[in-house]
Amino acid sequence: MNTFGQIFRLTTFGESHGPGVGGVVDGMPAGIAVDAAFLQAELDRRRPGQSKLTTARAEADRVEILSGLFEGRTTGQPIGFLVRNENQHSADYDNLRDVFRPSHADYTYQMKYGIRDHRGGGRSSARETISRVVGGALAKTALAQLGISISAYTSQVGPLRLEGAYTDYDLSLTETNPVRCPDPEMAVRMAELIAEVKSAGDTIGGVITGVVAGCPVGLGSPAFGKLHARLGAAMLSINAVKGFEYGAGFDGVAARGSEQNDIFDEGFRLRTNRSGGVQGGISNGADIYFRVAFKPVATLLREQPTVDIDGRRATVHARGRHDPCVLPRAVPVVEAMAAMTVLDEYLLNRTVHL
């Protein structure tokens, strides 16, 4: 299933070492001016090689829009797009043809499909998220007209964790450092940790916090279409994600109802926002905030024991160019998935009344 969404739908394709990655956005509202520079800027935030913290694989990741625009505006027709792969070092992966890397998709793809493109992880490569960032940039463009903004930031790297709520930070600082952490001091410490981990040929995980501001009341629906269920599915579909929580999340379970409930004040103002902007699966107008857990990248630049395609003992030692920590580059991906989810629900909400 390579399609995401119901009305605003992104379909993606592409492998790491094939001709390119791309996709089709269907259901983009008509008549919206698209800024090609903004699309590229979003891709640049995800681009490898943007800082010393990321993989050295240097790709321009230039997006070509193939359809759906006329004189700079969306026509309501599907928007095809393509980002060519460049700078592939496929030979770096020759040793992986018959070996399964630990905690990777190698084994499961091979068993499920009976065939896999082993080069650079093939379809399981994080290059697939390029298409999500393009879709997300289009969604953000539409949401901006509605006054809805999406932001995300690195709130934890390994054990280094921002203890405050998102409201405690100046999120405009997120893009001022390569970690994408809005606390500049913490950003320095996180960067140091990532550098240390990298030099050890190891990797590290973390948490990204996302915030949707300006969301109107009424997005999402009862039962299976709860807004937070959609957001959760969106986030859990990103490579390396292991958990999702919104509002008070896991920590809130220990509290009592009398401590957790968000009390309404006159005019429907909420005294608190432990609900995370969603009640009964439907947005209540408050900020939507959530946390996404990323495991440490499975690819290590050191030798690991494993097995080959016949189940016999082997060792694997990744060469290639890999991120020691995906968090910084995953921030725009989290934003993209949130943007597409919210726009899709906004459009669905248009169908509730005649």
Added chain:
Amino acid sequence: MNTFGQIFRLTTFGESHGPGVGGVVDGMPAGIAVDAAFLQAELDRRRPGQSKLTTARAEADRVEILSGLFEGRTTGQPIGFLVRNENQHSADYDNLRDVFRPSHADYTYQMKYGIRDHRGGGRSSARETISRVVGGALAKTALAQLGISISAYTSQVGPLRLEGAYTDYDLSLTETNPVRCPDPEMAVRMAELIAEVKSAGDTIGGVITGVVAGCPVGLGSPAFGKLHARLGAAMLSINAVKGFEYGAGFDGVAARGSEQNDIFDEGFRLRTNRSGGVQGGISNGADIYFRVAFKPVATLLREQPTVDIDGRRATVHARGRHDPCVLPRAVPVVEAMAAMTVLDEYLLNRTVHL
């Protein structure tokens, strides 16, 4: 969106105080013997009034199968079913017609739809999960033939938390106590806490752990159809759920890749299972385990400040009959959602090869 699944699809309907709740299961494989007693037993695990820990609302919750069976076996045709509502005390809710309960769906439903059935929460009532349990019982029946079993248990109530992994407990003990906790001693303490909270007119949350055993390699797919993304969406769609994690989850983010990776031994055996049975979005044959966070129930049997339908200050004091803690009754709902997700992916996996 009241439909769940792609091949095995459950569509649900019904409000708390209307004629009944029910649904349609489409895509159930043909030729499977259905045990009506098992369906009813699953509903009985979810039924109110089953112990002192739950709401006193006493309903038999008898399910009537309306179609799709012939001489006790499934025909491949849609299975309609209905559970009549009984023992409604709609008058208990008269005071809620024009008042919005804190942290409930009252406000968001009213704003979204311009109309709502306020009695017993209407569509937002947890009675909607009856339909899920019926769907889940059918899915479990099919999965049993494949050797796949689903179980869940209460692993945390408020601050009382089982510290061990699911493998540390004898899950056959789960149903021996009303909390549905496989550690009998902890179950007693949890029951005491719930009783204490109840007597204070308050509520409390917790965590349910779910386990899928016997799952073959190959369920789930790359990109947006990752098995854990489907499971996460399923769990997050259950009332009161605030978070989902699988495998090492949020705790695993602090570790390094060299500590987290699951190493293969000869014959594809895994030394560890931090991945939680899913790699690259596809089941790897190991147990799938996950944790689901439930907030404390929003309905308190005490007075709370709030606003009315015009945004003016008001107070609300729930009468009705409500659970102080939903965890014990949510265990079969978690199992049901997992069962439907896994069966759906099993069937989808049949389409990967000619």
Added chain:
Amino acid sequence: MNTFGQIFRLTTFGESHGPGVGGVVDGMPAGIAVDAAFLQAELDRRRPGQSKLTTARAEADRVEILSGLFEGRTTGQPIGFLVRNENQHSADYDNLRDVFRPSHADYTYQMKYGIRDHRGGGRSSARETISRVVGGALAKTALAQLGISISAYTSQVGPLRLEGAYTDYDLSLTETNPVRCPDPEMAVRMAELIAEVKSAGDTIGGVITGVVAGCPVGLGSPAFGKLHARLGAAMLSINAVKGFEYGAGFDGVAARGSEQNDIFDEGFRLRTNRSGGVQGGISNGADIYFRVAFKPVATLLREQPTVDIDGRRATVHARGRHDPCVLPRAVPVVEAMAAMTVLDEYLLNRTVHL
């Protein structure tokens, strides 16, 4: 696949001789007053035993609404409904358990599913269309608020064919005769033909013409969601339908473009409507009209040669109670499918602009 539609979605269940037939309508817009008498009146138009031309099976076909209404108005929640089966003579079908009726679904169901409910055709019975009529009545209720009306009539029975276009008849006369033909003289001849065919233990087919009036410009979409493709799929899903055409249809292929094109006059008025109200897959504001071909019912009240479940020669002689001609009772079904299609597209069209 027992679900129809994308936003306004009908899911149906039920067999001829099971407890009942019914369904769930999801995506019905909120706040719409529903007239129970109108729903029942639509069902009465489809009901068996309404005239001498139809089957003698006398069923009240009373619909019970199970959810989704509050104080007579739709709440935006799914509308479950049920029509109990009555007056079944299952014993009439005992002889069909192991025999396949010619040109029926008996053989294909048995081969596909390995099991079937042979009584009264089971799921393949035209009783399934009861659920469509209920869904259609709800859709018509919404469309009426938009000034969109749907009508259909019998335009051909066997060789007896109305030669005029729909604009040549007073469609308010359709319901004045049991054939549902707006030409009273032709209606008499058609009724005589049906009576003659019936007395011979035979059956006869025909054509129903449908008209959507008041449809705004803009419903439907390019590529696979063309409005007429949706209508065609809707009609072809009705039992016994063998063909669909709209506008000039099959007859128009022999003309030249210069004869076929609909010329615009000032103010976008069309001089002609050979396009049938749809251009490029999108409604153009003119009446949408189409024709639906129904084969003669396969069930004959006379002996036919056939085979049994093992492929050995047998004979079959339907007892039961069957229609010699389905056209009169299929008219409301055609209307229902058109109404649901148009409402679904109306709602989808709400998502094209922000």
Added chain:
Amino acid sequence: MNTFGQIFRLTTFGESHGPGVGGVVDGMPAGIAVDAAFLQAELDRRRPGQSKLTTARAEADRVEILSGLFEGRTTGQPIGFLVRNENQHSADYDNLRDVFRPSHADYTYQMKYGIRDHRGGGRSSARETISRVVGGALAKTALAQLGISISAYTSQVGPLRLEGAYTDYDLSLTETNPVRCPDPEMAVRMAELIAEVKSAGDTIGGVITGVVAGCPVGLGSPAFGKLHARLGAAMLSINAVKGFEYGAGFDGVAARGSEQNDIFDEGFRLRTNRSGGVQGGISNGADIYFRVAFKPVATLLREQPTVDIDGRRATVHARGRHDPCVLPRAVPVVEAMAAMTVLDEYLLNRTVHL
């Protein structure tokens, strides 16, 4: 809605005068060898400029596969593809920017979306069918392994109609003439008619007959997923199609049941095939055959009266390069849509049993 299918899904994009047309095939079974030459050959059958009967627009229509293949075999991952537009004469369409061509999509697109790419019809151009032919070629490749073959031919041009059934012709002759008619004599007459119409600056319609041979019993499903309803929707989604019928179709309605029924002989052999290979919506193993009506192309190489974007009188005179008759080039498109439908249903049928 630019996606077709449920398991095997084609999503298309592209306009006539944009960078190119293309799409994504998702759900293609894994491990199937793909012959690039066959894909190109199928496109060549649809290519403009292939004979004097078609438009002179000469495009190579070279397809580039962007993903989903590894060492020549499908991997189960989405197959992205792109055909660059070449040889566009966009200036030919400058006069159409503010004028609506009669019986075209110009008016409806403009009204629905508020914007349109007027060059060469934009998204409504038949160039969109390139993507269908690519998807169809992939589907045919899979079906060939199953022994299922799809063929289509021109059975009527204007009033010139093959009176025989498909079994009366040697379909291997279809590709021996530019009209794609299996009766060589009739092909000559049809070609003469098309030439005559072309020289008059006019256009003409016709009928294409399609045949699916080797289809196993069991494809399709009851209710809304009837195999012929899927086929009908597929055909009606092709540009210029006005009608669809299968088996005895419209002509069969005048017959009696006793004349129409297909009688089974020993071993489930059918004496006749008036059902067209489908009973109760499910394939019965006999050939599936159907007819598709195409209207005359709306674009005339002569002056026509019309209105401009403000509804004022205007005239339009197409320059560009256009087909006088789409039938010959639509034959591979009909085949492609049938192939994708049948493969999708084949895969769905894999999910009916555990």
